[in-house]
Amino acid sequence: MDAWTEVLEGTGMNARLDRDTSNCSIARTLEIVGEKWTILILREVWYGSSRFSDFERVLGCPRNLLATRLRMLVEEGILATETYKEPGSRSRPKYVITRKGMDLVPAVMGLLQWGDRYRADPEGPAVLARHRGCGAPVDAQIRCERGHPVQAEDVESVPGPAFRMKPAE
């Protein structure tokens, strides 16, 4: 009997299938970064872009969508605005990543790594990620609190403190 079956033993309900999925952390993260362009904007920030025109030029994304996504990312605290000033021009806003945005890097690294492994061009990936200074390639790994590297197969999911059942109809 697994952890899902245990919770509701004897009630005839199924914790796995009848649970409330509205408070899922994966789904909540996707509400923000799951829209088209959002992760690609973050990718460009990570690669070093910061200006509206940078994003427009490299992504080819429509200006209205770009403006909407940037506003949302700033509202969520994933990006912050600062100002820059080219000589001879007025001050304009630029976008920089925050700690909250930096904390998305492991997830994005996971996507990058999977694409590198399964969908790269024959000659390899277009971009490499490496440890600044040390220069060694980096990757996303799962680790347990005690420091052991963990295989995906060795991860189990169990109901947490905010586990709830679907409201009855």
Add this chain to the structure above:
Amino acid sequence: MDAWTEVLEGTGMNARLDRDTSNCSIARTLEIVGEKWTILILREVWYGSSRFSDFERVLGCPRNLLATRLRMLVEEGILATETYKEPGSRSRPKYVITRKGMDLVPAVMGLLQWGDRYRADPEGPAVLARHRGCGAPVDAQIRCERGHPVQAEDVESVPGPAFRMKPAE
């Protein structure tokens, strides 16, 4: 001067802004897992569901989209079909995760972890991930090849072997 500026030194072009983004591993991964429901289906597989009716019940996802997503995931080799048979019923297909699918776990763990940190209910997350056996909580981390844990700030991105410029117009 960073690695992006170096590549095209003196050409007047900008490697960061005028590069070809069509071979980006992040974008290619998102082509597959970026559609609505796809990651949520994988989440349920990871939590232990395997049948069409399981996914429909727990996700509340329209049947045609569910069928489309499952077919795509099988075509991509992320899920595989097996058969199951309940006593008194005919054999029916079920869906199990493959190695290729397992390799998405670090990315999904990254999303889970970010949601747990920034968007969880006050009482905590709905689901916990832990190291089977050892029982300790697990998380997604970035590591360099030499084994050091790496902060997101310490990751730099540089042009890789398949780096190309945007075709001139």
Add this chain to the structure above:
DNA sequence: GCGCTGAGTATAGAAAAGTAAACTTAGGTT
């Protein structure tokens, strides 16, 4: 051979996203 069940398919309408191009704004230059 008839109904039941799980696993789909078909179709039509609604919502979201994408595209293109014109318009606005605010300061710095001339």
Add this chain to the structure above:
DNA sequence: AACCTAAGTTTACTTTTCTATACTCAGCGC
């Protein structure tokens, strides 16, 4: 004062994706 530029906003239109519901299909029990 008129002009330029980056960073948007607005509008109108097309395309894609999502949703809801009805329908089909294939075996098993009766």
